[in-house]
Amino acid sequence: MLHQDDIRVFAAVVKAGGFSLAARQLGVTRSAISRRIEQMEARLGVRLLTRTTRRFALTDPGARFFEHCTRIADDIEAAERLIHEQYGVPRGDLRINCAVMIGLKLIIPQLEGFARAFPDLRVHVDLSDAPVEKNDARYDIHIRLGHVDDPNLVASRLASSRRILCASPAYIAEFGRPASVEELARHSCLLISGLGVDSNTWNFREGARAESVRVCGNLVFNSGDGHYEAIVAGLGIGRVTEILARSDIASGRLVPVLTDRHASDPEPILALFPGGKHTPQKTRAFIGHFRQSFRGFG
Secondary structure: OOOOHHHHHHHHHHOOOOOHHHHHHHOOOHHHHHHHHHHHHHHHHHOOOEEOOOEEOOOOOHHHHHHHHHHHHHHHHHHHHHHHHHOOOOOEEEEEEHHHHHHHHHHHHHHHHHHHHOOOOEEEEEOOOOOOOOOOOOOOOEEEOOOOOOOEEEEEEEEEEEEEEOOOOOHHHHHHHOHHHHHHHOOOOOOOOOOOOOEEEEEEEEEEEEEEEEEEEEEEEHHHHHHHHHHHHHHHEEEEEHHHHHHHHHOOEEEEEOOEEEEEOOEEEEEEEEEOOOOOOOHHHHHHHHHHHOOOOO
């Protein structure tokens, strides 16, 4: 009976197109490869390859045997990968696409602990505020605020947070703090172009009463980090995600305004990953670690 290593050796020889290259790929000698093929042919009672000093060719039985060997080798590799991903130590490359401000304020500060916990993982982090592309196979995980409409992605909540209004102490000192939603019309409101080029609609809630206000401003930003830094720099009032602004509010760099009005209901910060029967161990490790890290954030 043939061993699975026999199948792998034979498939490697045919795919490599020669004994020497296959031997280098498998980390063995050329003579060991040749001897293994001869032993296989003796067990099977047929010649699989015709050989010359420079090349070889598959016989008819060899060609049919190669088709089966390829499928078997692929199945064995897939089975090993499945077991490793599900039950083994997470290792390899983990590719993450993350909204800019969530990455800067939440993910990157926690990466040191994650790297210590999973030293065999190599983490690639791309920061982008662009919408998640459908069927984007470049990434293992996307991280976004709010729901993403893609039936091919599974969403796992890491935390949740509401949007609030903030300004810098310098802005408040010069222009005052708005006492009502209506007074926002007399202030510089900082906007994000993804929500409208020259205006944004900000939603407020006071108890059971909800209202929407269309605000305008002279400064529009196409990224969350640029918008956030403009608020800190004192250029106006902006709407930010509370969880991202906590440290700057605590340090006094930012001041919440209209605190008696909730600027929105809480929204989830989601880890989005391709759906399937089995979730890779590295994906589960990332979600579990960061969900624990964000415990108490909402």
